[in-house]
Amino acid sequence: MDTSVMGRRGRAVRVALFIAGLTGVASLVSGCQSDPDIDITAYAQTIEPADVLYNQGLANIQAGQLTEASRKFQAVDKQHPYSEYARKAMVMSAFTNYRQGQYSEAINTASRYLSLYPNDEDAAYAQYIVGLSYYRQIPEVTRDQRTSARAIAAFTEVIERFPESEYVEDSQAKLRYARDQLAGKEMQVGRYYLERKEFVAAANRFRLVVERYPNTRQIEEALARLVETYYAMGLESEAQTAAAVLGHNFPDSQWYADSFNLLRTGGLEPRENKGSWISRAGARLVGA
Template sequence: MTATGSYNRGWAGHRLLAAAGLVGLSLVLGACQNGDPDIDISNYAASLDPADQLYNEGLANMQAGNMTEASRKFEAITKQHPYSEYGRKAMVMQTFVQYRQGQHQEAINSGKRFVNLYPNDPDAAYAQYIVGLAYFKQIPAVTRDQRPSARAIEAMNEVVERYPDSEYVDDAQAKIRYARDQLAGKEMQIGRYYLERREYVAAANRFRTVVETYPNTRQVEEALARLVETYYAMGLTSEAQTAAAVLGHNFPDSQWYADSYKLLQTGGLEPRENKGSWVSRAGKRLIGA
């Protein structure tokens, strides 16, 4: 979807809402009532640019790649004609421009404001989607704090749950999957750190989180193998065997499974699933099940 195409359709015939959209007009009226002789209401109203003109100028600047000037035009609409149809449209386009300019927090703030003010507006789904994109763009490398991933998931879930028929759902779900993989990857990084330090309980807890909380991510395969390694080092052979069995069932051709199988063989063991284990129960929800 192109931003300009989505927002140009059907707007040419819109008229401004009657007697709405003159920011500061109430201040002018108040000044007149207080006897200020220098303010002429008719002149003030005439000095405002028409909303449709500003909007079209904003779109033209966007198409020309002049996002800064486009932002000025849309901002002028929201200030001068806030309660008009164009005022609402300009809020959404301003959110988009801020996102394109890399002003992620500003885009998040304005997108949320639009959704809060107009939750049932046809453009609310798009505004919420931009909020999710702005968080998504801030997702860092897996070695860093993954709070933007969690926020991206939350924002995109809003798109999926509140606007299930919108055209943004498929991409929102794809970005949720990516962000969840990032969160799982962070758990794996911390788990490997504990495993290297032989802090086995802490390591096992991290790998378990991946298997139980993020079962449909790419990290699960390694998480199960690391659980085999961790439980085996702790002497919890039944749990190690179960983790290996679940790994083999879901990823039979995996190198992680081959390595886990060899590790068990060093102790005269082989994969064997204990149906009462949490690993067995969690295994029923894995991506390869």
Template sequence: MSMVSIRNVTGKGQIVLRAALLAACAAVIASCSSTDESIDLQSYVDTIEPADALYNQGLANLNSGRLKEAAKKFEAVDRQHPYSEFARKANVMAAFTSYKLGNYDQAVQAARRFVNLYPTDEDAPYAQYIIGLSYFNQMPEVTRDQRDTRLAIQNFNELLERYPGSIYEDDAQAKIRAARDQLAGKEMQVGRYYLERREYPGAINRFRAVVEEYSNTRHVEEALARLAETYYAMGLVSEAQTAAAVLGHNFPDSQWYADSYALLQTGGLEPRENTGSWISRVGSKIIGG
């Protein structure tokens, strides 16, 4: 790898480089004894590589699959040439490289820094997309805390709001749907837990959240069936009938509807919608309606 001195950098790049070097050298000099140590400024300057060379080396390493080496080069661009155009580009590539390495916290940090510094840059949508991807890839099993799932949704929504029409829009929307389905699954998991223990109010709250907040997920069928089951167990017959009726209207061929219908028949009842019920009011929002 070739090294160049400050004399090889011209124009605006030389001015920026000199300023950065003077600041760095001043810090070094301040920490050293003025009588016992000497600073070889030329030797220090000769270790600086041109920004474009470092950036291109980073790209070459990235294309060759040497991700750790690529990350070091991109970091070196920002460290040695913090005010250069290549530093701006290197910030995005550093975020991407960290993402590919699975260093999601570093990827989020680098990408967020870029978005904050350059919110209108052409690469800002990509940086925001990397933030969403980093959280999305850390979504846990449905039985665990869903903090990263919510953060994925939040950051993908921010991408859609701040950069409408970007090339990442379709994928962001698909991942939002997947993440919302995950949150609905979490609500169902907790609701079943309460139902098994006959803690009916807690179960209803969870199943109701799925119907009201996640009506376009695959869990809404079971949520309506579980509401019918829970209300029936509590003796709230009208609500049980309404839940079954809304389920049957939206998913007439569903096994969950068949089970709800059979449950009501054990008490000589059948699905019947009470239009004054909250279940009836949200029924029009359900994807099967």
């Protein structure tokens, strides 16, 4: 075959391959541009400045649009991680979750903030949100009180770690309520044992209230129930001491009147034994 023909054919093949290559590249580029998952231009257009997103979130809160506000704050965290606005948005995201009753999300977000920025200026507020989120889930006293215990731990953290913060006073008030719930649960169980005449078990529950929760609303009944329980067990000195402590701290209480009358049916009267654990516990009461 003529070498010139072979040369022309060789050049034709190379040209064809080159054109085919260009076509393939063009097809690949066209395919990439039509794929919404990797359209860089479209993706870039979805990124908004951190300050714009954050301020939009604040505006949504003012308008009462908490769901949209939450989306904006989450967008700041995702699109601008580790920025100053991401830090602030994390706290606001915890707040909007709390306001919407999404307590688990609020706790998780606030806890994440505290793990990343434990000494930040908003750390006290984040810890306060954790406490509030548990507090709002405290059930009635007849149910399990683990949430009360978690609220106590969270508010105690606010008080101890951030004693100068503006959230201390409210944390203390809510702490008292949560502690009263725990004491109320112990009283409920103690009354159950007392009704069944399981006096040792009942006395242990009432004692726990007196020793662990002395400054709750349950203390008057707890002391009166100890009088009743110890009297039923024949432990007269302990019954008299419980009545004496009750009378010293709450002289006008109906619980004291009932305890006094109970002792009189057995020819006894309130008399404090200074060596009793009840006497030592009584010294810590509010009215002592």
